[in-house]
Amino acid sequence: MLVARSSAWMLPLDECTRAVFAATAAVCAAELPAAGLGLSTGHCVGQPQGSGNGALSTTKTGAGGEDTGIALHNTWRTPPAGKVQRKRHKSVYLGFIWRLFGVLSSTNARQLQRAALPLLCPRRTRPHSSRPLPLAARYWPAPLPAPFLLVDSCARSHPTASSSRSLLVSQPTARLRRPRRADPVRCAKLPAASMEAGKRAEGGGEAAAGPVFTLQEVARRNCSREAWLVIHGRVYDVTRFLEEHPGGEEVLLEQAGKDATESFEDVGHSTDAREMLKQYYIGEVHPDQNVTSSGQASFWSTWLIPIFGALVLGLMYRYYMLEGRSS
Numbered sequence: 001m002l003v004a005r006s007s008a009w010m011l012p013l014d015e016c017t018r019a020v021f022a023a024t025a026a027v028c029a030a031e032l033p034a035a036g037l038g039l040s041t042g043h044c045v046g047q048p049q050g051s052g053n054g055a056l057s058t059t060k061t062g063a064g065g066e067d068t069g070i071a072l073h074n075t076w077r078t079p080p081a082g083k084v085q086r087k088r089h090k091s092v093y094l095g096f097i098w099r100l101f102g103v104l105s106s107t108n109a110r111q112l113q114r115a116a117l118p119l120l121c122p123r124r125t126r127p128h129s130s131r132p133l134p135l136a137a138r139y140w141p142a143p144l145p146a147p148f149l150l151v152d153s154c155a156r157s158h159p160t161a162s163s164s165r166s167l168l169v170s171q172p173t174a175r176l177r178r179p180r181r182a183d184p185v186r187c188a189k190l191p192a193a194s195m196e197a198g199k200r201a202e203g204g205g206e207a208a209a210g211p212v213f214t215l216q217e218v219a220r221r222n223c224s225r226e227a228w229l230v231i232h233g234r235v236y237d238v239t240r241f242l243e244e245h246p247g248g249e250e251v252l253l254e255q256a257g258k259d260a261t262e263s264f265e266d267v268g269h270s271t272d273a274r275e276m277l278k279q280y281y282i283g284e285v286h287p288d289q290n291v292t293s294s295g296q297a298s299f300w301s302t303w304l305i306p307i308f309g310a311l312v313l314g315l316m317y318r319y320y321m322l323e324g325r326s327s
């Protein structure tokens with residue numbers, strides 16, 4: 001839920017929202033105070049609290065001392081007088097919102113954790129789970145399922161962590177533990193590679209360079225003895241990579257036998273990781289089963305929501321500026 005008020009944007013404060021703000025505030029920390037803007041957390045009702053010095057300040061205001069909201073607000077006592085000042089304020093304000101949306105749209109929550117965690121806790125960079133998030137959670141991260149919450153495990157492992165520690169919230173430790181090494185999944189007795197393996201796909205070109213497999217064939221290779229997965233319509237045999245995978249064997253086994261494109265992209269793998277794919281490439285998904293529309297869907301999900309959000313924010317900003325001028 002986003003509550004806009006004349007002088008502040010209030011957001012329900014969950015860990016991911018904090019992370020978004022923390023990451024964005026870190027980028028904009030120098031600009032915000034200069035333009036008379038501050039970020040603070042506090043109760044969603046009434047005036048935003050906290051020092052509002054541009055950095056994220058946390059004020060315990062809830063009944064149980066918990067933080068209940070976060071606000072981007074004016075720190076000026078009187079509205080900026082000059083045209084130049086107003087223009088600067090406006091551009092920084094829009095810049096912040098733009099970056100906030102950039103952070104929200106260019107990443108999903110897990111990537112966001114990857115981006116924000118080093119800020120909060122340099123040594124804890126491993127995400128809590130590899131499971132892709134529901135679409136809505138990628139863009140609006142409240143509430144998130146527990147495994148994706150930022151947790152205070154790093155505050156514990158870094159007892160000296162100072163202000164950033166207040167950005168973290170305690171979660172039951174059971175949630176934090178990395179799942180135990182998956183029991184080797186038993187492979188069904190598999191027929192030799194494939195009815196169609198070895199056949200060259202028609203049409204040539206890069207996309208049709210290797211043997212062709214059906215999704216059913218891939219689905220059967222879903223265990224530690226033989227693990228295949230599909231990424232962008234290509235089939236990879238990751239069996240020998242299971243133990244080497246920096247993200248852990250479990251995540252690969254979880255995706256084995258399936259189309260792992262979304263999970264692979266969600267993690268935000270590096271160029272090196274993409275290069276490594278070549279080593280495990282074994283063929284292509286059968287052209288009839290290679291659903292390219294998912295690419296289109298992801299295009300829309302990647303751009304439509306941020307564009308719509310930006311429009312809404314633009315309108316709210318106009319309203320905010322008009323009200324600021326009239327008061």
Ligand code: HEM
Nearest residue numbers: 125126130246247251255260263264267269270273276277
């Ligand atoms: C053949 C396919 C894959 C290759 C070659 C690969 C390679 C890598 C590499 C090199 C890294 C280190 C970080 C980086 O350079 O980006 C990594 C991290 C990771 N990968 Fe993969 N990966 C593959 C598939 C997957 C899949 C299907 C998932 C499913 C979710 C996954 C989840 C992760 C996670 C969670 C991390 C840890 C990220 C971190 O701690 O920062 N990977 N992978």
